[in-house]
Amino acid sequence: MTNEGTALDGMGSERRSHTCGSIDRSMVDQEVVVAGWVHRRRDHGGVIFVDLRDRSGVVQVVFRPETSTRAHERAGGLRSEWVIMARGVVEARSSDTVNSRMKTGEIEINVHEIRILNSATPPPFAIEEDAGADEAVRLRHRIHDLRRPPLQRSLTIRHELSRAMRAVLIDQGFIEIETPMLARATPEGARDFLVPSRLQAGSFYALPQSPQIMKQLLMVAGFERYFQIARCFRDEDQRADRQLEFTQVDLEMSFVGVEDVLEVLEIIMVESAREAVGVELQRPFPQMSYADAMARYGCDRPDTRILLELVDMTEIFAGSEFKSFRGVVDNGGIVKCLPVHNAEEISRSEIDRLEKFVRKELGAKGLGWVRVDAEGEWRSPIAKFLSDEERAAITERSGAGPGSLLFFQADEFERANAILSRLRIDLGEKLGRTDGREWDALFVVDFPLFEKDEKGQLGYVHQPFVAPLEEDIPLLETEPEKVRGTHYDVIMNGVELGSGSLRNHRVDIQRRILGLMGYTSEEAEKSFGFMLEALEVGAPPHGGFAFGFDRMVMVLAKADSLRDVVAFPKTQRGQDLLMEAPSPVDSEQLEELSIRVRVPKPE
């Protein structure tokens, strides 16, 4: 019992007349009824102040014995987070007691009558802007965390964004159609969450990874413009920007080209950002090819506000005496450089820390570096391996001069780029090498349709239904690895928000692509039979995209993690620390589902 000794009141016929944050000077002398949580209490013995909080804000209510002995007496027992309703008169504060840091700081409410609606256990951490508590504590006590302003703000932004997107899409002629959460398992893509069927013992539904296939079927069915704000599920390991379940703004349109889809995407983002947070994004969004993004930023989702750029040096080392770089190039790898000019402030020990970091965390073989000192001399562990011609070529390509610091990676294409891309972001932010823009939205386009795996087998880069560019269709027969896809990504502030493409609407091309990816026609039939069938009943040209709704909220709310824009998120190990999910279930439940659980016994 948390309310021992304190009698609780009902609301009776009393109702709130105003929200806390809405009360201002204009209401002085008016009688109001406010309700909310005891944010803070300051008991001066004679007079008691309570900061009363509701969703709209905080207002100071005052209990004086001369106003109401009874209310004052009862207010003495109030504690943090108790729930009260108070009737009183709005009074202007004297000039020396105005609190300019509070929105309602010019007034206070002189309470005549209090109703104590509920008591509360003490909160595990302070309900304020910065919780200052460990994330595990915050997640275990999510209700208290949700009372804090940052989460109240981000969930409100989330709501506004959702509302705005829905409005724009409806305005653009899209209709909202729900698709099943109990769907069919697919061997492709991410690991499925499975749901056992009771009626079909031994069979399973899968929660949808996305409504991809279903929305294509809706296009074939003739809905022309579909959208859905859809929950999606992927049983893969988590990241700051990846939750097991997440929300996509999913849409698909018929009889369109890539530019039509991108235009809709732009309109949605611009309008909804304006509605949700008052941000004005510039249209049109710049477009960058995948090849360019990788070349300049080492990353297919560049934050172009960071001014540092990578330079390719592979050619220079193709015939080099410097064996470790040369060897990488001979094996098909690349040599890439991140030049940082005027880098005097990066100390030698900082370089050592960076090297340790890229080795330990990113799997780098090392971190080559060259520092050009004030006299133009090279201070570098690798300079002695380089010929004069190589040094000249490096200087020319990197634009190095006194004060420059060059970081090198010689490795496979993916890894060399990934490592330098990470350094680019870390150093760019640390050194403040940014262009000062707050928002950076762009499209990355011209992705290849296929990529080769270790065995040389072609596989899809995004998903198997992406259509090739029309002019590249002949290449499917001759040089399939050169076929460009119609895929595009939309990036904001270095976060991949969403992606889409045109889809294969011709069954012959879809079959050809599946064939190139190594599917026999039997396998193709088994995995995608109903899709292929759908393409044979009059499938219109169509395309669309899926947009990471949570991620956009995260970017707009300037949060670092999806957990800060989701009401009840899961930990990296997939647990809900509040509800304690997942959990074992009763054997009767399993029995009904014809399921027997086998968990490896601990040693």
Add this chain to the structure above:
RNA sequence: GGGGCGGUAGUUCAAUUGGUUAGAGCACUGGCCUGUCACGCCAGAAGUUGCGGGUUCGAUUCCCGUCCGUCCCGCCA
């Protein structure tokens, strides 16, 4: 599956080279206080040092294992 960082009171942190009674702020409990707004003052209570094992006369400290949180790689689009 792998790597980095972290886990001590409700909470945030401290604790010398391994040393005897594990401290502090906030929160909490009690008391005082009629203008505070992170109120103030006085007093008090509060610990399985994540868990298990090992080394040692002695472990919060060193070692091994394990669990949890987080960031990253793999995975995922």
